[in-house]
Each structure stands twice: as structure tokens, then as C-alpha cells.
Amino acid sequence: AQKITQTQPGMFVQEKEAVTLDCTYDTSDQSYGLFWYKQPSSGEMIFLIYQGSYDEQNATEGRYSLNFQKARKSANLVISASQLGDSAMYFCAMRPDSNYQLIWGAGTKLIIKP
Amino acid sequence: AAGVIQSPRHLIKEKRETATLKCYPIPRHDTVYWYQQGPGQDPQFLISFYEKMQSDKGSIPDRFSAQQFSDYHSELNMSSLELGDSALYFCASSLRQGRADTQYFGPGTRLTVL
Numbered sequence: 659a660q661k662i663t664q665t666q667p668g669m670f671v672q673e674k675e676a677v678t679l680d681c682t683y684d685t686s687d688q689s690y691g692l693f694w695y696k697q698p699s700s701g702e703m704i705f706l707i708y709q710g711s712y713d714e715q716n717a718t719e720g721r722y723s724l725n726f727q728k729a730r731k732s733a734n735l736v737i738s739a740s741q742l743g744d745s746a747m748y749f750c751a752m753r754p755d756s757n758y759q760l761i762w763g764a765g766t767k768l769i770i771k772p
Numbered sequence: 773a774a775g776v777i778q779s780p781r782h783l784i785k786e787k788r789e790t791a792t793l794k795c796y797p798i799p800r801h802d803t804v805y806w807y808q809q810g811p812g813q814d815p816q817f818l819i820s821f822y823e824k825m826q827s828d829k830g831s832i833p834d835r836f837s838a839q840q841f842s843d844y845h846s847e848l849n850m851s852s853l854e855l856g857d858s859a860l861y862f863c864a865s866s867l868r869q870g871r872a873d874t875q876y877f878g879p880g881t882r883l884t885v886l
Contacts, residue, residue: 691872691873691874693874693875695877701860701879701880701882702877702879702880703815703862703864703877703880704877705874705875705876705877708872708874710872749814749815753873757828758803758820758822758827758828758868758873759817759820759828759830760815760817760875762814762815763814764814765814
């Protein structure tokens, strides 16, 4: 079965601290892509970062990095030096190469405290 | 950079009415996706088009139909609206032949059925 699990429904983090959002996945595909999206309260869905299953290095995009541990089937998002504007819902998603559809996790609601 | 455009941004309809949502993908993207997101839920895939042909079908009700036109814009037609159709509807586009096939989302159309 293809599945994404995000075990943290909600998190509170102090501003300027780093935060790790957990994501584990299950797929029988050898080739797949992993994505993180941010959804602020305004509703838009913003692409943050991508990791391919054959990428040897962890993906980074500015303050976002993806801690990819293939053997453990985890793809955690790390946000460094959190800001108030990081408060949002964060979704982890997977696209197996056998299927063009995204498989979504339930999301983690992140609240940054001043 | 150009983004996905959706119109209208907000729509209020009565039960049993029809609605048409429009989507203009990022230029040169070859795939369009439609999603429905209820409150507190992850996006549910409805349907996708690759090079103007229907590609995949998800949990799209029979009351809904969609198409992609020669200029690559897409429309989601919703008939006999029900209260449960109230949701945020996203269109996303991607370049399927690209490395990551990353889906970029539009701002969404918030549909309220009264």
C-alpha cells in the first residue's frame, strides 16, 4: 500500500528555534518523489522542497532542508531559524513513479510562538 | 515567475445549482490536476489531464466533469451542487517530463453551497 504518515497533528515552537516535522512513507516503488507543501491560513498551497528517491544528497531550499533516510522510509522537513510567518499547515506528499497522483499525509499544524 | 491562475477565487451557490471553475496552468506545463480540500483535510485528487487528454481519475463525483482546452486551460464543471461540495478547489499544474514533476498549485477557489 502507498501511504504517507505524519504523526504530529500539531506543534508549538519558539520563534528562531529549528523545527523538525516528521514524515514516513510506504511504497513498493523503487523510484518515487517526496514533496513538502505549506498551507497558511489564507489557504494557498505552496511547494517547499522536493527529494527524489535516487538523490544521494538531502535537498535544501533556503531555510528548508529535507532529512531523507531511505532505509527508514522517512523524509522529515527541517526548518531552521523559525519565523512567525512559518505558522501554517505542512503537508508531506509522495509521488510513486508508477502513478502520477500525489499521495498526501494528514498534515502537521505548526504554530510559531513569539 | 508565472503561477497557476484560478477563477473565481470565491463562489457562493445554492443547492442544485451548477458551478464552473477555471484554471490557467503555468505556461509550458503539460499536466493539470484538480483537487478538492475539505476543512481540516488533505487535498483529495479529482482528475488530471496530460496534454489535453484525461490522464487519471480520482474521487470525482459523477455530477462533476472536467476538460482541458486547446490553450491548455481547464474547467471543472459541477452540477446539482450539494452542501457537501463546499470546499476549497485547487488546480495544480506540472511538467510531467520534468525531473521532479512538481505540482504547483493555484490559489484555489473557495466554493460555498448554501
